[in-house]
Amino acid sequence: MTDATRPLVRHLTEEELLARIFPLLPMGPATLLGPGDDAAVVAAPDGRFVVTTDVLVEDRHFRRRWSAGDDVGARAATANLADVAAMGARPTSLVVSLVVPGDLPVDWVTGLARGLADVCGPVGAGVVGGDLSGGDAVVVAVTAHGDLEGREPVTRSGARPGDVLAYAGHRGLSAAGLALLDAGLVGPEDATSADPGADDVSGGVGACVAGYLRPEAPLAAGPEAARSGTTAMLDVSDGLLRDAGRLARASGVGVDIERDALAGDVDRLLPAARALGVGREAALAWALTGGEDHGLLAAFPSDVVLPEGFRRVGRVLPGPAGVTVDGQEPAVRGGWDHFAG
């Protein structure tokens, strides 16, 4: 289809556009009443539900020249479902408020719906409702819900000195991928699977691009950690150091990250660092401060066998609240602030 015949959002009414989106959305077993009425109805078997919201804004969180609609949909779903998982809950449903410019191609919007479905479908979460509005830039505001399956929610505040600090998921892929795209060294077409097996140089670069465009969150690891007795957990969306600091402050403990525990992550990031002409320290900085990987950081009592997907990255110390790396003040600072800039 040539651009001249590619239908744009402004060529359709709201109801026509919704009619193209609805059939693409997964229902999920918890959906008692899906889209199309004033509100949806979702099951909450244990009499409670977990709820979180996260917004992506064009040219702040993504650029349309790099991210297709399906990438943005997948990323919006992942960011929200990772927050649900971080409470120890199983995702059940989400709703989407979408702002779209009139000159946005309709297939970008249906792609976004497919991206939401790609992430939600396999974990049994239904996309149960939404709202559409015109606007000058794309905004995707997702609210996600989860089922605690009778367990207590896992907060950030329960970590105790002596706990092991563990992490599930990738570190630094998204930050490295963004740096590669930003430098113009690669394009979105260079994305490959973010699967850790793809560790050759080109695969390593491609995995970073994929990790930025479509981060993979370890959604099943959240409820698994809760069942294993995690004392505190959160989604690492703003960088390991920054989010470890949040856990430390909420729990009133110190947190020490072990640099050696990140050696594998740094190795995976080296091809991207080399492509950018920087070295191992830059790769370590991505692993420590890169945002948007959506892994899970959790504390476990030291006698707990870490559940599948988690690996030790440090330990919990007595207060004062703060984060060290191998016992020292971190040499790198910062992390992603959604709000700055």
Added chain:
Amino acid sequence: MTDATRPLVRHLTEEELLARIFPLLPMGPATLLGPGDDAAVVAAPDGRFVVTTDVLVEDRHFRRRWSAGDDVGARAATANLADVAAMGARPTSLVVSLVVPGDLPVDWVTGLARGLADVCGPVGAGVVGGDLSGGDAVVVAVTAHGDLEGREPVTRSGARPGDVLAYAGHRGLSAAGLALLDAGLVGPEDATSADPGADDVSGGVGACVAGYLRPEAPLAAGPEAARSGTTAMLDVSDGLLRDAGRLARASGVGVDIERDALAGDVDRLLPAARALGVGREAALAWALTGGEDHGLLAAFPSDVVLPEGFRRVGRVLPGPAGVTVDGQEPAVRGGWDHFAG
């Protein structure tokens, strides 16, 4: 405070801004875990929850020169809670994704939080979470939840021929208020209470301005209608004719609106019509097609005594699905399309 010393959003970090917002938000009795963690936890006593989302975009749904932050917060909450009420549910909670330009005054944002609280607090709904991002225009995406209290959800599709069509809430105030503001005849400072007692000429105009800036939805009337045996219900956000058409199509019935039933609404709109130099037919058009009043349109079996807040506005007829006014094709068309323009 002069503008030069009025702090702007870009002067604060995300966490500093959140720290100013959180204390303003109501918790609500259903809130089991409030803001501050990856997700909140809300009670769903009957094992289900109702969920809906609605987005307001600057210069599409509101203008900052007319609407203060508290107006926008109140309107965003009202639009969402009306959708919850339209399912026959009692509101329990909402979350907010907020996009704000860096040059937005901080007190606009705290005003928005107060506006949310103004609407949510009295009905026992907690504001349990949110997300903030920078962006070029203000976007307020709210997701609201409700408790069906063991009842079946009220959909749009259950109306039956012979039912009485009833409405709770104001008609046309918002459209008339917008027309007055748009014509420059009044400013936001002319808003008065939207209370129906204020029916003198100046009060009538002021009520329209208030009805646009801060529409009042009959939230308690939704669960009351459900208890009284309503067969179909929806929130009238896009105009009476347009939304009656949705109910008619979903139920496979005809709907006839009785013009005489709107005489009181038209009387209330006459001061605004006169101020704009138009007549009774224009006022009737506002009553029939004006959007954003957030009243509830419901069908009831003919032997039901209408619950408090509802008044008869028409009747349900055998199909084909469609809307008439006094048995005729409507002389006015249209209604608010959120997506157009």
